[in-house]
Amino acid sequence: xxxxFVIYTMAGPRSISAQKNAATEAALAQVKQALIxxxxxxxxxxxxxxxxxxxxxxxxxxxxxxxxxGSCVAGAIGRVPWQTLGIPRPLDGSGETLWYAISxxxxxxxxxxxxxxxxxxxxxxxxxxxxxxxTQTSQAIAILFAPGAPLGTQARGTTTxxxxxxxxxxxxxxxxxxxxxxxxxxxxxxxxxxxxxxxASGVVNDRVLAITNADLMPLVEQRAAQEMMSxxxxxxxxxxxxxWADISDGNSNHTSGDATNRARFPxxxxxxxxxxxxxxxxxxxxxxxxxxxxxGWPGVIYYTVSKSRLESSGSICSSCTSTNxxxxxxxxxxxxxxxxxxxxxxxxxxxxxxxxxxxxxSGASTGGRxxxxxxxxxxxGYFDDAENSNNDDDTYVIPATSNNPNRDRxxxxx
Numbered sequence: 001x002x003x004x005f006v007i008y009t010m011a012g013p014r015s016i017s018a019q020k021n022a023a024t025e026a027a028l029a030q031v032k033q034a035l036i037x038x039x040x041x042x043x044x045x046x047x048x049x050x051x052x053x054x055x056x057x058x059x060x061x062x063x064x065x066x067x068x069x070g071s072c073v074a075g076a077i078g079r080v081p082w083q084t085l086g087i088p089r090p091l092d093g094s095g096e097t098l099w100y101a102i103s104x105x106x107x108x109x110x111x112x113x114x115x116x117x118x119x120x121x122x123x124x125x126x127x128x129x130x131x132x133x134x135t136q137t138s139q140a141i142a143i144l145f146a147p148g149a150p151l152g153t154q155a156r157g158t159t160t161x162x163x164x165x166x167x168x169x170x171x172x173x174x175x176x177x178x179x180x181x182x183x184x185x186x187x188x189x190x191x192x193x194x195x196x197x198x199x200a201s202g203v204v205n206d207r208v209l210a211i212t213n214a215d216l217m218p219l220v221e222q223r224a225a226q227e228m229m230s231x232x233x234x235x236x237x238x239x240x241x242x243x244w245a246d247i248s249d250g251n252s253n254h255t256s257g258d259a260t261n262r263a264r265f266p267x268x269x270x271x272x273x274x275x276x277x278x279x280x281x282x283x284x285x286x287x288x289x290x291x292x293x294x295x296g297w298p299g300v301i302y303y304t305v306s307k308s309r310l311e312s313s314g315s316i317c318s319s320c321t322s323t324n325x326x327x328x329x330x331x332x333x334x335x336x337x338x339x340x341x342x343x344x345x346x347x348x349x350x351x352x353x354x355x356x357x358x359x360x361x362s363g364a365s366t367g368g369r370x371x372x373x374x375x376x377x378x379x380x381g382y383f384d385d386a387e388n389s390n391n392d393d394d395t396y397v398i399p400a401t402s403n404n405p406n407r408d409r410x411x412x413x414x
Contacts, residue, residue, distance in 0.1 A: 020093025034085040040219040052286040054117030074104025075192030092146035099145040115290030126194040132185030140210040147179035148205035217364035238279035242305040250291035260319040262304035267291035302360040321393040324354040331398035333410040357413040
């Protein structure tokens, strides 16, 4: 009995601690996936036409489970808006609701004139690892915090007082400083950070999880590409041709001498018909915003169409080198079904052969990647395969299989 008691007293607390840690990790993982899914599925409405795929909800500032309706400041800190995300209240191992900070460029309903969030949009929140001497990331788009049990003078009741996080007088339970701590040059309750993940001690017990562009963009980019493909198919079904591509200003290059079948998705004046004319679909704001400056989705997703599917069978096409687009290898790609209702793109092994329409997504940026020149027609530095990046003919290769989030992906209609 004595031996059993010793074993229990040694293993019991450790077991409880492990259970709490597991609960915390599970809650952090659940919220991360919920944020990514919510972001990728954003759909504009008549009342909110500026909704953008890729945006994230504001934090919950009054513990009602709902986001702050897009009115948060850059770097705002509050609880996870679990009701907005459609998940149960996320609790850490101590029974506290998770907290959340958001990067400025990813704020929900940020501005009606703000360009869409794309795979080139980086976060700007910094997270230290242990101390300011080691930076975990300086490009977080959002940060999750598991606050743990109260430490020191932290009070989490209904008494009101000045909150240093918001510089307003609010109840203690709404103030981040009563849940999140500072150490090593980082302060998890400070709007905009820098934040810190540190070893638990008597002065800090937060668990921190940073979310980056690379975590979010594979799914958001997939959403953008599939919707772009669907719009192109609707356009073709309405007029019998795909639109001419753009190489300079967002508009179709369609006149003799510069008519092109490849480079950018046309998001401005489009030929043979404008978007929304003659039964063609209209573009959502998130796809047309940033069009002329190539700062939107058409600036990071490559578009090419076969000569045979252009106006007058591409008779004036100056860039076409073949009647059809040619794929020279087999590999993993998204095959999109022509005339399918609903339109779908399915990931699988696609064999070599011809194609009528191809989009190539560029993957998540890790910094320093921008279009080198608005008039440049080659997507230099975006694609991993020379056959795709050289932009010199109608032959392409399916990018090699890779789990890297910044890897190219191809979408094909045959």
